[in-house]
Amino acid sequence: ATLAPFVDALPRPPVHRPAAGDTLRIRMARSTHTLHRDLPPTELWTYDGHYPGPTIEAHTGVPFDVVWENALPTTHFLPVDHAICGAEKDKPQVRAIVHLHGAKVPHTDDGYPEDWYVPGKARRHHYPNAQDAATLWYHDHAMGINRLNMYAGLMGLYLLRDAHELSLGLPSGDFELPLVLADRLLHADGRLYYPDSGDAKAPWVPEVFGNLTLVNGAILPRADVQARRYRLRVLNAANGRFYHLRFRDGRPFQVIGSDQGLLAAPATVRSVFVAPGERVDLVVDFAAARGMAVELMNDALPLMRFAVGAGQVRDDSRVPATLREVPRLTEASASKTRELTLDEYSDCIATPMLMLLNGKRWHDPVTETVKLGSTEMWNLVNLTEDTHPIHLHLVRFQVLDRRPYAVDEYMEKKTLRYVGPAQVPPPHERGWKDVVQAYPGMVTRIVATFDGYPGRYAWHCHLAEHEANEMMRPFEVVA
Ligand code: C2O
Incomplete structure (x- = not known):
């Protein structure tokens, strides 16, 4: 059966804003989630019970620590392949280590794949935040099983801001939306399905493609927005799917940043091709779409709807023609x-x-x-x-x-x-x-x-x- 589109509100992950020297504690554990109004609850493995995990908002020059606690079950609910390097039979089945993707950190804080630890243990990571503003994200990186841990839900956003970016006047607050995209396969009873090769001794498959895309953990959600500019922080967190993003009505939008922060100048496009792991920071203007529905698409398939309010609103945000200096390397x-x-x-x-x-x-x-x-x-x-x-x-x-x-x-x-x-x-x-x-x-x-x-x-x-x-x-x- 097909699921009714655009009935669930776009979820927004909770936000942490640690101050200098703070220690944040985040716990990996099993939790259940309603991915769509008409689906039974789905078991996911998440950070602090949220999928995506809590968004960590950091500021350049403000260092802090995160203690990542592994409180996961000791057996995996997805097919571990013991023939894969790092996941051999002598290794504990469930292991975890958090990588902050895109961060410049000492190697002991980076989430090296072999630095995994088992349920019951925790690890403190120091994040210096000594780099330019960027859309970073954190996800599991445990050797041999991180594809399963990520698929289970272990990921979240980490938005690093800096004074320069904040001075630009880009859409912010309620007008900045994170969009974490990840495709999944589900059993009819709502359970996650991760495909296997059919060989119980070597269940690994070379690629996984879901038939449903979760946008911030919801299937075909709807965001009620105003007729103004929005900044969308898009992350492709899928295991294997590339997204060809565009709006159904073909409206242009401005790409203002990529993985490691702002571009030199906004680039106006009508579509963008995003690989797993990549981020796109974009600004879309709904001012001319008052009272209309604008769908975000992956090629011909809708991912979510923006339901634009009928009222006229004041929009003080801007997208400067120059965003920052990016010296071109040769x-x-x-x-x-x-x-x-x-x-x-x-x-x-x-x-x-x-x-x-x-x-x-x-x-x-x-x-x-x-x-x-x-x-x-x-x-x-x-x-x-x-x-x-x-x-x-x-x-x-x-x-x-x-x-x-x-x-x-x-x-x-x-x-x-x-x-x-x-x-x-x-x-x-x-x-x-x-x-x-x-x-x-x-x-x-x-x-x-x-x-x-x-x-x-x-x-x-x-x-x-x-x-x-x-x-x-x-x-x-x-x-
Ligand atoms: Cu080595 Cu996003 O990962």
């Missing part, structure tokens, strides 16, 4: 270039499919050893037939360009021959990023300065099922 700014392949093997005997970064597994010795403070260019040579959203912990980077190359020749001889001109990213991708869509048949070049802290961090494909099956590697920043 090839010449990098002191080192690495050629790194994205690989997929399907002829493997151990697993039906295996995806790797640079032909290496997680446990192979570290190959990306980077000097603290140095700038590097990483050329991501995608040998597979899919787009992979590649995420680096710790750093922000810029996308230099994407360029088609002869894939078969590279596979045979390991020589890189370009077969077309380099394509610079569109304006909305020219800001600071921490996830990049590496297209098939292309070399995607990114440039990052590795400042912050020495230590071991992770880089990986943000398709959660790929990441789980070896498409994740450590990198080491050395002083």
Whole structure:
């Protein structure tokens, strides 16, 4: 049966605003949720009983701690694959570790996949908030099972603000809405369904796509809005689905920021393609839509409705033509270039499919050893037939360009021959990023300065099922 659309109000997660030196305590536990008026309650694993978890609002220069307490059950309700690296039979079934995605933090506070702990334990993370305003988010990162923990609901937003951004006059308060998108499959009784391969010994599947999208935890919700500008902080928190966002009436909107904060200038578009892990910060103006319904779509499928009030309202917000300075990094700014392949093997005997970064597994010795403070260019040579959203912990980077190359020749001889001109990213991708869509048949070049802290961090494909099956590697920043 199809669910009646737009009957539930868009939920807004509760907000924490810690002061300098505060310690916030957030507890991971099982909780039940009504995802739609007409559905029985669904068991989720959440932070503090909320899906998405409480939004943490931080301010640049205001450090605080969060104690993340693991109060989850000791057995998993989704299919753990013991053949997967890090989830072997000798490991506890339920483990958790929180990664603050996009944050510049010491490696011990980052949520390194092997820093997991079991129910009954807690871990204190220090967040220095010494970086520009950005739409960050937190989610589970426990080795071998974070795809299940995230699917179960362990994620939330972390909005970092700074004085510059606050001075711009962007829509704020009630006029700034977080939109956390994630698709799910549900059993008829409302239980979460996570697909498996059919092999009980190796249930891992390479991709998970749901037939329902939760927007802040609700299916096809409705937001009652005023006829004015709104700032939408969109996060694609899906395990595997890319969203092609647009409004049903084709109205243009302004992208003002991406993963790591504001762009140099707003980019006016009619649609935007968002990969798992990516964030889009956008402003839409409903002033001309008084009394109308405006639907946010993923291609041809509605995700939610904005029901615009009939009254005329005063709107003092603005979107300045210049948002901030974003110095454009160039090839010449990098002191080192690495050629790194994205690989997929399907002829493997151990697993039906295996995806790797640079032909290496997680446990192979570290190959990306980077000097603290140095700038590097990483050329991501995608040998597979899919787009992979590649995420680096710790750093922000810029996308230099994407360029088609002869894939078969590279596979045979390991020589890189370009077969077309380099394509610079569109304006909305020219800001600071921490996830990049590496297209098939292309070399995607990114440039990052590795400042912050020495230590071991992770880089990986943000398709959660790929990441789980070896498409994740450590990198080491050395002083
Ligand atoms: Cu959003 Cu390593 O992850």
